[in-house]
Amino acid sequence: MMEQLDMNRIPQHIAMIMDGNGRWAQEHGYERTFGHQAGVETVRRITAECVRLGVKYLTLYTFSTENWNRPVSEVSALMGLVLTSLEDEIFMKNNVRLRVIGDIDRLPKEVAEKLWSTMERTADNDSMTLVVALSYSARWEITQAVRNIVWEIKKNNLMPTTIDPEEITEETVAKHLETDFMPDPELLIRTGGELRVSNYLLWQIAYSELYFTDTYWPDFDEKGLQAAILDYQGRQRRFGKTGEQVEEEG
Numbered sequence: 001m002m003e004q005l006d007m008n009r010i011p012q013h014i015a016m017i018m019d020g021n022g023r024w025a026q027e028h029g030y031e032r033t034f035g036h037q038a039g040v041e042t043v044r045r046i047t048a049e050c051v052r053l054g055v056k057y058l059t060l061y062t063f064s065t066e067n068w069n070r071p072v073s074e075v076s077a078l079m080g081l082v083l084t085s086l087e088d089e090i091f092m093k094n095n096v097r098l099r100v101i102g103d104i105d106r107l108p109k110e111v112a113e114k115l116w117s118t119m120e121r122t123a124d125n126d127s128m129t130l131v132v133a134l135s136y137s138a139r140w141e142i143t144q145a146v147r148n149i150v151w152e153i154k155k156n157n158l159m160p161t162t163i164d165p166e167e168i169t170e171e172t173v174a175k176h177l178e179t180d181f182m183p184d185p186e187l188l189i190r191t192g193g194e195l196r197v198s199n200y201l202l203w204q205i206a207y208s209e210l211y212f213t214d215t216y217w218p219d220f221d222e223k224g225l226q227a228a229i230l231d232y233q234g235r236q237r238r239f240g241k242t243g244e245q246v247e248e249e250g
Helices: 021-027 032-053 065-069 072-087 109-121 138-154 170-175 222-233 243-249
Strands: 013-017 057-064 096-101 128-136 187-190 209-212
Touching (some): 032 057, 032 072, 057 072, 096 109, 128 138, 138 170, 187 222
Parallel strands (some): 013 057, 013 187, 096 128, 187 209
16 A cells, blocks of 8 residues: 555645544453553554654544543543553654643643643654644634633733734634644544544644544554545545646646
């Protein structure tokens, strides 16, 4: 499959919904938490492969705000896995920087502190940025952005340089999102067979190419990633234009 890829058209930002850990475990006769452990190994493999292919941003939907409603035992196990995965030297071995998007204040103190320390430790790595969406949902993110914009407007009398309501643009909103430090994803991959985006990067994936696979996340591998990128490369990205216009622009 590698021979078929156009290395000049590798998406610079890939977002992933890592679905199917629990179902994978149950089908193999294990507790759901075992599936999450197996999923961490897939994260390591896919991260290394993305670096090798030249992807610059990999965003992983790790834990949604809705996931707080899961059984306490499963939530605790997931938080423990976050800590375990942050001990992994894959960041330094592959020159990967860590960034986190989401409501970090809601996380257990030990997890939040480890996240901050890992982000600080990897800040100078520049092969790729691994973005972990943790305690995250798109509606939460957009709500926070609106709150921050309104707060700036309310401060207008004290700080004349803040924005005016008439000046709010798409760029204004984007600047107040959690993802303001990176480009929007060109490709969104969801494993596990579900055909939905589950409150993930709703603003950012407006023009992303969507790729769904029945493969559970623990079984998703380098060939699966290459297949998704190859499928992406076979599409024409028009952004509202006609196919003829895109071809004329080259």
